[in-house]
Amino acid sequence: MSRALLYRIFGLMLFVSIGQSALGQGIRNYAHHPIYIYNFCRFTQWPDVKTEITIGVLGNSPLYQGLQRMAATKSTYNLKFIIKKFNTPTEIIGCDVLFVPYASNFDIKQVSQKIAGKNIMLITEDEKVKDVTCFNFVVKEGKLMYQVNKLQCEKSKLKVSQKLLSLGILI
Numbered sequence: 305m306s307r308a309l310l311y312r313i314f315g316l317m318l319f320v321s322i323g324q325s326a327l328g329q330g331i332r333n334y335a336h337h338p339i340y341i342y343n344f345c346r347f348t349q350w351p352d353v354k355t356e357i358t359i360g361v362l363g364n365s366p367l368y369q370g371l372q373r374m375a376a377t378k379s380t381y382n383l384k385f386i387i388k389k390f391n392t393p394t395e396i397i398g399c400d401v402l403f404v405p406y407a408s409n410f411d412i413k414q415v416s417q418k419i420a421g422k423n424i425m426l427i428t429e430d431e432k433v434k435d436v437t438c439f440n441f442v443v444k445e446g447k448l449m450y451q452v453n454k455l456q457c458e459k460s461k462l463k464v465s466q467k468l469l470s471l472g473i474l475i
Contacts, residue, residue, distance in 0.1 A: 334367040338374035347465040360399035363408035
């Protein structure tokens with residue numbers, strides 16, 4: 305992927321964050337989360353080459369519908385997105401990305417133990433659990449941002465691009 309295209313994509317991510325701040329939208333509005341998750345997937349390498357990426361949502365979240373719309377528009381001939389909903393942690397199987405919403409009643413540390421040793425990108429939105437997740441959504445100064453836990457990504461054998469790391473908050 306060309307450097308110019310990378311800059312355009314990350315420029316869009318920055319624009320979305322600024323626009324979200326200007327509109328006064330909160331972190332749990334989920335309008336922009338699919339864009340971030342799409343880019344997390346695009347700029348991360350899994351141990352095996354991926355032509356399909358399955359994104360799971362644990363529990364009820366409006367993000368599920370947003371991810372379905374993203375999958376319908378962003379899937380291409382060489383990369384297809386599949387969206388699954390899991391009602392309980394015991395149902396988690398066959399996903400590459402797992403999003404656990406803030407409002408879920410699930411213990412993130414138990415969820416992370418269930419997926420430990422698998423190449424699953426865990427994404428949350430709770431700073432109290434950022435030590436066990438790959439990416440964590442936060443709002444700083446009214447802007448939607450993300451934290452990156454490089455160690456957790458490495459434990460999951462995920463190689464996150466340097467550009468993605470540089471635009472996030474390293475923890």
